[in-house]
Amino acid sequence: MSRFWSNLKYNMRRAKKIVPSIYLCIRFPFLYPRNRFTGLHYNNWKIHDKLKKLVNEAYNFGGKEEGYKMTVKNRWKWIQYNVLKWFHDDFLQVICCIPTHTELDAMDTGWRKAFGIQMCKEIKQALLDAGGRKLLHSYRISQIKEKYGSLCWYDCGAPHEVHKIIAKYEYISARTCIVCGKTADGLSRGWICPYCKKCAGDQELDEYYTEEMPFYGHYIYRSKDEKEAIDSSTNIKE
Numbered sequence: 001m002s003r004f005w006s007n008l009k010y011n012m013r014r015a016k017k018i019v020p021s022i023y024l025c026i027r028f029p030f031l032y033p034r035n036r037f038t039g040l041h042y043n044n045w046k047i048h049d050k051l052k053k054l055v056n057e058a059y060n061f062g063g064k065e066e067g068y069k070m071t072v073k074n075r076w077k078w079i080q081y082n083v084l085k086w087f088h089d090d091f092l093q094v095i096c097c098i099p100t101h102t103e104l105d106a107m108d109t110g111w112r113k114a115f116g117i118q119m120c121k122e123i124k125q126a127l128l129d130a131g132g133r134k135l136l137h138s139y140r141i142s143q144i145k146e147k148y149g150s151l152c153w154y155d156c157g158a159p160h161e162v163h164k165i166i167a168k169y170e171y172i173s174a175r176t177c178i179v180c181g182k183t184a185d186g187l188s189r190g191w192i193c194p195y196c197k198k199c200a201g202d203q204e205l206d207e208y209y210t211e212e213m214p215f216y217g218h219y220i221y222r223s224k225d226e227k228e229a230i231d232s233s234t235n236i237k238e
Contacts, residue, residue, distance in 0.1 A: 021099040028120045030127075031102040039140065040089065041097045047088045054081040060084045106144040110181075111151055111173050114181035122165045130159040149192040150174040 025032040025146045034041055058077035059070045072078045081172040127136045139188050153166045177196040184194035186204035187204030195205060 004052055017100050024102050024104065024120075025099050028104075028124055029137050030123070030141055031104050031120065033103055034140065035100060036142060043095050047084065051081065051084055051088065052085065057085065078157075078185060079124055103141045103144060105201050107151070109176045110178045111176055112181075112182040114176050115172060117167055119165065119169045123162055126159065126161040126165055130161060135159075146173075148191065149187050149194050 032041065054077055058072060058074050058081045060073045062069045062071065085224055104112060104116055104120065123139075124136060127139050139158060139162075141150070141154070143154040145152050151170050153170070155162070155166075175184050175192055176182070176194060177199050178193045179199040181195060182196045185197045185200070187194055188200065188203045188205060195203065197205070
């Protein structure tokens with residue numbers, strides 16, 4: 001009985017996230033959670049493994065001499081493969097396309113609260129300016145995480161302007177409390193993360209935030225002279 005109530009509470013928590021998740025995915029299509037390899041909204045590994053088995057049973061794969069052509073060797077297995085592929089790639093896409101979370105959920109609470117939506121707005125506008133709605137809908141996030149006290153936002157390729165925006169917020173994240181989103185007072189030791197003094201609690205912070213502290217990001221410069229010096233030394237061209 002206790003397991004029933006715990007499952008019910010878990011499903012209720014997930015249900016509460018459905019409406020805000022749908023809203024975010026409509027505003028920012030790249031936040032829709034997708035399979036990293038297939039790009040599909042839904043993936044069932046048992047069906048995926050069955051498809052791999054069926055395709056080998058249904059087809060002969062010709063070599064270089066035959067131009068790598070696929071020919072049907074078992075018609076019944078071919079029918080099974082195509083029906084199951086339609087069920088997996090099309091039918092389940094419709095049935096299981098309601099998101100209970102978004103890619104942005106992987107961003108730590110403080111950073112999401114401080115600049116998560118604003119970052120998505122800027123990326124969306126940069127994508128629209130560079131390639132219109134086609135590029136906006138084809139843009140894919142591969143991973144969002146924290147590493148060495150700053151945001152890491154990985155994608156599957158994007159225009160230069162998008163990477164400038166990502167670098168800007170990576171820089172900002174290292175100076176933003178990972179818990180509450182306020183300006184951080186320093187970095188924790190051990191597992192490096194930026195905290196304000198309130199959220200740090202008893203943790204000792206390294207107070208390293210000074211104007212002289214160098215930043216080794218990709219596209220952020222503190223002055224025009226610094227930009228020209230870095231560009232000339234690394235042959236970076238905008």
